[in-house]
Amino acid sequence: MLPIEWDRGPNGHVNHADVLAFVKSGLTATDPLEGASEGDVVAAIAKGAKVIEAEYHAPFLSHAPMEPQNATARVSADLVEIWAPTQNIEATLNLAAKAAGVDIGKVKVHPVMAGGGFGRRGGQLEYVPQAVELSMRMGKPVQVIWSREEDIRHDYYRPISSAKFKAAFDAQNNPIAWDTRIAGQSIMSTVNPEALKKGTDLGFLVCFTDNPYDVPNRRVDFGMRNTHVPVGYWRSVNHSQNGYFRECFVDEMAEAAGMDPYQFRRKLLANSPKQLACMDAAAKAAGWGRSLPQGVFQGIAQVDGYGSYVASVVEASVRPDGHPKVHRVVAAIDCGHVVNPDTVKAQTEGAVAWALSAALYGEITIKNGGVEQGNYHDYPMVKMAEMPVVEVVLVPSYDFWGGVGEPGAPPVTPALLNAMYKATGRRIRNLPIVKDSQPRSAD
């Protein structure tokens, strides 16, 4: 056998601690990129009778769809044919044409059913040119199937990111200022570096640039920190980190104000009728504040995105080892018009599983420049035994058309963490939960 000595490339020396330190340096950068600002947040914080601060972190995540990446190519003198599960037929066509060195008129793409995509099969489809090149060299049709390990180690990951918050309250416990710094890796750094030349990536600041909570002085800015790890669109994209950051910190603000987290949100959403109606529907369906079995607690969160509004109430308990058991999730969704109610329900149910797998277990880490995890044993998923009861309430307001694939996921994680806080009195501000949870003292 030929002895193989791998060249790990220019980033072969990079380990996860380096990545973390680099990303977190964006939290204290003195030259952040501008996001959005209203009022004078610095002056208002200086005047605050009470100021709270918190720092949150979200890891890289892999898509790990059930069907590993694959493509089949048949290249002949006058036609390049591709069979591939793809979310982006145009990109498939262009990549195949480029790999074969032919005009797109000489390429035919047969899109086949995709075994999950979740953003992985969008624009980054390098298995397509692989199949084309192999077919050209071998002079016959070639099917390329990545192993699960190749799939997890060569993904375009949900970006790593961190958040640092400061909120100030007046003497009557009204929030008067909210300052947010987001640090992390812009998706544009991988998928469209040209777009970054204009300065920033405002998409990274969703949930804050469009923050519906009425606080008079607000600011969000961005310590962009682009690592060598390729990143991409992962179901619910930047709402997945920012929804978690924001809705957990809103709970911290509610506690500082001495208010119930649901009522605190209601107060700050008085001018956001869609968010308010959706959250009221979730709270009502869940029975917010109802008497629960001993050890079971409720948490709430609401995040709008992808043109839709979703609020979730999670009922969870925490085992002695610190790991949660999620008993029930009630989600209310306003996606404007509802075409097929069952599809909206199915997507919202599925989004719960998507969010829970990430919240409980999901983390991609870097060693010697590459990804450490490789399969479902070290990148685990929620299975049947951990899946809660999910109740979906449709509250369509019928004056817009919103998405339903993504928006169900973002509120789940913060609602769970907020419920866990009630159970343990300890805030988890670092995901996955399995890493940041602690055994509970005997009680």
Add this chain to the structure above:
Amino acid sequence: MITLTINEQKHEVEVDPSTPLLWVLRDKLAMTGTKFGCGIAQCGACTVHINGMAARACVTPVSMVTDAKITTIEGLSTDGSHPVQAAWVAHEVPQCGYCQPGMMMAAAALLTQKPNPTDADIDAAITNICRCGTYPRVRAAIHSIAKT
């Protein structure tokens, strides 16, 4: 030459005896209903029945099952009328669908052994991964069969 009994038919295949059953089904016999997901018995997308028991074809060397009765998703019924398949349609279980042949095979094996499974039985028997998150509907579909 290895002889296999799959869906009540004999098949002769020329393969290395250590080849996983999954790849014999897919690549040699063109039975592509059984899916590849992980290759290490973690996800269950490749679940088939071996002598009626759910088993993961990706880690089953074909040499181990030469005397066995193998059933794949293609053999669950000839026309999609197996109670599990009918329940899956009624509950609109699948989303992307990739894990569902394995899910259905695991559910069918469970119902053969325990015609009225409890939630705990379902939790223990259905260890397949579904990235779309169809678990609540899988559970409801299994219970609906038990009630009939």
